[in-house]
Each structure stands twice: as C-alpha cells, then as structure tokens.
Amino acid sequence: MVDNEKSDVLHATQLVIEQALERLGYGKDMIELLKEPLRMLTVRIPVRMDDGSTMVFTGFRSQHNDAVGPTKGGVRFHPAVTEREVKALSIWMSLKCGIADLPYGGGKGGVICDPRNMSFGELERLSRGYVRAVSQIVGPTKDIPAPDVMTNSQIMAWMMDEYSRIREFDSPGFITGKPIVLGGSKGRETATARGVVIMIQEALRLRNFPIKDARIVIQGFGNAGSYLAKFMHEAGCRVIAISDVHGALYNKDGLDIPYLLDRRDSFGNVTNLFSSSMTNKELLELECEVLVPAAIENQITEHNAHAIKASIIVEAANGPTTLEATRMLTDRGILLIPDVLASAGGVIVSYFEWVQNNGGYYWTEQEVDDKLQLMMIRGFQNVYEIHRTRKVDMRLAAYMAGVRKVAEAVRFRGWV
Ligand SMILES: NC(=O)C1=CN([C@@H]2O[C@H](COP(=O)(O)OP(=O)(O)OC[C@H]3O[C@@H](n4cnc5c(N)ncnc54)[C@H](O)[C@@H]3O)[C@@H](O)[C@H]2O)C=CC1
Numbered sequence: 175m176v177d178n179e180k181s182d183v184l185h186a187t188q189l190v191i192e193q194a195l196e197r198l199g200y201g202k203d204m205i206e207l208l209k210e211p212l213r214m215l216t217v218r219i220p221v222r223m224d225d226g227s228t229m230v231f232t233g234f235r236s237q238h239n240d241a242v243g244p245t246k247g248g249v250r251f252h253p254a255v256t257e258r259e260v261k262a263l264s265i266w267m268s269l270k271c272g273i274a275d276l277p278y279g280g281g282k283g284g285v286i287c288d289p290r291n292m293s294f295g296e297l298e299r300l301s302r303g304y305v306r307a308v309s310q311i312v313g314p315t316k317d318i319p320a321p322d323v324m325t326n327s328q329i330m331a332w333m334m335d336e337y338s339r340i341r342e343f344d345s346p347g348f349i350t351g352k353p354i355v356l357g358g359s360k361g362r363e364t365a366t367a368r369g370v371v372i373m374i375q376e377a378l379r380l381r382n383f384p385i386k387d388a389r390i391v392i393q394g395f396g397n398a399g400s401y402l403a404k405f406m407h408e409a410g411c412r413v414i415a416i417s418d419v420h421g422a423l424y425n426k427d428g429l430d431i432p433y434l435l436d437r438r439d440s441f442g443n444v445t446n447l448f449s450s451s452m453t454n455k456e457l458l459e460l461e462c463e464v465l466v467p468a469a470i471e472n473q474i475t476e477h478n479a480h481a482i483k484a485s486i487i488v489e490a491a492n493g494p495t496t497l498e499a500t501r502m503l504t505d506r507g508i509l510l511i512p513d514v515l516a517s518a519g520g521v522i523v524s525y526f527e528w529v530q531n532n533g534g535y536y537w538t539e540q541e542v543d544d545k546l547q548l549m550m551i552r553g554f555q556n557v558y559e560i561h562r563t564r565k566v567d568m569r570l571a572a573y574m575a576g577v578r579k580v581a582e583a584v585r586f587r588g589w590v
C-alpha cells in the first residue's frame with residue numbers, strides 16, 4: 175500500500191466497515207452497499223467577491239445511507255476538502271448516529287474555500303450559494319446540515335434563511351447549530367466538547383486515575399478544542415498544552431486557559447499571539463494522561479505512534495489516527511476512544527435541537543446536558559462491551575456498534 179493510500183480516510187474507513195460487517199455476519203452485498211454513500215452531489219458555486227470579480231467554488235454533499243431516517247451531518251469550509259474526505263465523513267456520521275441510537279443516517283458537506291481569507295459578505299454569499307446548490311437533496315426530513323470545521327452558528331443562520339426563502343416557509347429544523355434566537359438548542363455550541371469530557375471521565379475511571387491529577391494535551395483550539403480546554407480546566411485538571419494550525423503552547427504546570435480563551439479568534443487561532451513553545455508534532459508526543467486530537471485528520475500515523483506517551487487518547491477530531499497507528503497504539507496498551515464515539519456529542523445535541531424545533535418546545539441547558547450525558551455513557555458502555563467480549567480494538571468495536579443499526583434497517587427495508 176502506498177503512503178497516501180494509507181492516509182486516504184475513505185479507503186481506511188471502507189476497510190473497517192468491511193471488517194465490522196463481516197464480524198456481524200453480513201455478506202458481500204451489505205458491504206458493497208455500505209462502503210460507499212448512496213448519493214454524492216458535487217456543486218459549483220459562483221460567488222460575487224467584494225472586488226467585483228466572481229469566484230467559482232466547488233462544494234459537496236454526501237448522503238451515506240438513509241435507511242434509518244434522514245441523513246445528518248456538518249458542512250466543512252476548508253481549503254483541503256476533497257470528495258473522498260466528505261464521503262468518509264458521511265460514513266462516520268452514520269456510525270456516530272448508530273452508536274448514539276439516533277433516528278438518522280449519516281451525511282456530510284464540504285466546500286473548498288478558506289474562510290480566513292474571505293470577508294463577512296463573501297462568506298454569506300458562499301453559504302447562501304451552497305444551500306441553493308444542494309437545496310434539492312436537503313431538508314428537515316431528508317438531510318439536515320450542521321456546523322463543522324470553520325463553519326459556525328452565523329453560517330447556519332444564513333443557510334437557514336436561504337432555505338426558508340427557497341421553500342417559502344420557515345424551516346428551523348432544516349439545519350442545526352443555529353443561534354438560539356433562531357431555534358438553536360442551548361448546549362449545542364459546547365456539545366462536542368461536553369461529550370469528549372464525558373469520554374475522558376469514563377476512560378480515566380477505567381484506568382483508575384483521578385481526574386484532578388490528569389495532565390491533558392489538546393491539539394486544536396476551535397469549537398471542540400477550546401471548550402474542552404475550558405471544561406477540563408474548570409474540572410481542576412492541568413491542561414499542559416494546546417495548539418492551533420500555527421503551533422503549540424506548553425507549560426508543565428498547566429496553561430492559563432481562561433486567558434487563552436479570551437485571546438483566541440473565531441477560527442480558533444491563539445498561538446500566533448505568542449512565541450510558540452513547541453510544534454504540533456512535539457505536542458502530540460508529550461508525556462500526559464490524556465491526549466485529545468481536536469483538529470484535523472491523519473495526525474497520529476505509523477510515523478509517530480511509537481512516540482506517543484499518553485496513556486489515553488480521546489479523538490475529538492474526525493479521523494485523526496490512521497489504522498496502522500491504531501494498531502500500534504492498541505498493541506502498546508494505550509486506551510483509544512475513537513472519533514465516531516468520542517465526538518458524537520455534537521450530533522446528539524443537534525438531534526435534540528431538531529426534536530425541539532419539531533415540537534416547538536425548548537429545553538434548559540441542564541436538561542440538554544443531562545440527556546447528552548446519558549446517551550454518551552450508553553454509547554461508551556456499548557462500544558467497550560463489544561471491545562471486551564469480541565476481543566477487537568476500540569475502533570472496530572465502535573464500527574460494529576455503529577454500523578449494526580444501519581445494516582438492520584437496510585435488511586428490514588429489503589434493500590439487501
Ligand atoms: N464542531 C463540531 O460540532 C464537531 C467537530 N468535530 C470535529 O472536530 C475537529 C475540529 O472541529 P472544530 O473545532 O469544529 O473546528 P474549528 O474550525 O472550530 O477549529 C479547528 C482548530 O484546529 C486547528 N487546526 C487546523 N489545522 C491544524 C493543524 N494542521 N494542526 C493543528 N491544529 C490545526 C485550527 O487552528 C483550530 O484551532 C474536526 O475534525 C471536526 O470534524 C466533530 C464533531 C462535531
């Protein structure tokens with residue numbers, strides 16, 4: 175296998191989907207159906223830029239499988255988005271929804287762009303253009319978008335507004351992660367990080383390690399990473415290192431997280447304000463109890479897995495660890511809580527938002543957090559039990575837990 179094939183997230187996902195379905199007793203027909211999305215729409219989005227020129231952006235919406243229910247998943251704005259990545263991300267959404275037992279299949283979207291170099295007006299026109307381009311295949315009962323890398327509640331608001339214009343009625347349940355005044359759910363902004371905190375607590379409990387003594391290292395200081403740093407700091411842990419795309423900050427006694435949160439920008443950049451104390455590569459190799467990759471894919475690979483010193487890795491990011499690295503870490507006894515379980519908090523509270531939009535009745539933040547806690551712990555116990563009884567690594571266990579519901583729904587519908 176060549177190196178870029180190893181880091182091809184779709185290829186890696188397909189390998190584990192195949193293993194999971196085989197272990198569950200399904201045959202080639204089911205594997206053939208579930209290893210690719212049912213639908214993949216590629217769109218071209220012309221956007222009038224502030225200087226009067228027009229730029230044409232490429233976007234995607236992938237719908238992995240809708241046997242269980244409407245598809246669900248975020249939209250990513252990033253220069254490195256690819257069709258294969260979006261396909262893999264949509265498969266991972268099916269697995270997350272399966273593990274959390276949500277009535278959804280997986281979907282995901284992406285646009286190749288760099289919001290850091292775009293004005294507010296250009297971003298609004300791109301967000302609206304994306305919705306116009308995919309409007310035929312999305313909707314509150316078809317496919318429900320949400321935020322992901324470099325998209326946020328403002329972008330969700332523009333997208334909802336555009337969709338409401340196209341469909342000529344107010345459609346709050348078309349998208350989640352909205353501002354609260356537009357029907358957003360309390361607790362959605364912090365949900366991914368809250369879910370990760372619950373996974374860290376469960377993992378430390380398994381390892382009999384007191385949470386207050388834990389040293390935490392977090393790669394990425396955006397929505398997932400920064401709230402996680404805040405919550406772990408508030409829980410009394412030492413967050414000894416954080417990073418963003420520019421570099422990493424380290425202090426063995428614990429960083430001043432409230433100060434860093436105050437200085438970060440809306441894209442999760444903060445280290446550029448300081449002389450970075452280390453690189454992202456060095457951060458991953460720090461001695462600590464819990465390492466949380468919360469940025470992008472393929473950060474822990476066969477090239478650095480041997481150097482990881484954390485005893486627990488909790489994947490807040492989608493796809494941060496390659497399959498070979500998963501094997502190496504598992505062999506070394508490192509407890510890995512895989513992305514499709516660890517980062518499910520976001521979609522769980524998105525589901526709560528959709529339920530609240532459909533019912534027109536809104537919950538308190540405490541209600542949201544309590545329900546999230548129950549679902550995350552149930553997911554963890556289910557995956558851990560499969561890992562223990564079937565003697566498979568945590569990633570394969572999570573895939574088995576996640577794909578089972580989709581496969582059963584496909585069977586009942588008679589598709590395979
Ligand atoms: N926002 C959400 O609700 C959810 C996010 N996730 C996943 O969590 C990860 C992070 O997402 P968000 O926090 O929403 O994104 P974000 O756009 O808010 O923040 C991303 C952070 O990662 C940093 N980063 C980017 N490239 C990097 C690199 N090469 N090295 C180190 N840091 C880098 C950025 O500087 C920023 O601090 C992604 O994998 C995303 O798919 C998963 C579930 C839900």
Ligand SMILES: O=C(O)CCC(=O)C(=O)O
Pocket residue numbers: 246247248249270318319320321322350351492517518520521522524525
């Ligand atoms: O909130 C959602 O619906 C999806 C979140 C997401 O894109 C993810 O978990 O990767």
